[in-house]
Amino acid sequence: MAQRTKHIDRRYHxxxxxxxxxxxDLVYCPTKEQVADIFTKALPKDRFNYxxxxxxxxxxxxxxGSISV
Known part of the structure; x- marks a missing residue:
């Protein structure tokens, strides 16, 4: 087995x-609801805000204005 794919097999198992x-329990999450995208992709403003x-x-x-100093 190739050394660089060994970690993939371990994670899978x-x-x-x-x-x-x-x-x-793995739950399906539609692409539209993937909140991690905000950290990994350039997004349009409306998608970013959502x-x-x-x-x-x-x-x-x-x-x-919510805090007075």
Whole structure:
């Protein structure tokens, strides 16, 4: 077996075993709902704002005036 693909086989078997033992449950997540995209892709503004809201992150501009110093 090629050394560079060995880690892929280990991960696959680890996940397969965890599924069979009921330790983890894999749930389908549509591409449209992949919140990790905000960290890995350049996105249009509306898509970025949608994912940011799903993460519960607020714009710094929305905080303006919310704290008095």
């Amino acid at each position: 680890f996940i397969k075993d965890a599924l069979q033992q009921g330790i983890v 994912l940011r809201d799903k993460l519960g992150v607020v714009s710094a501009q929305s905080l303006k």
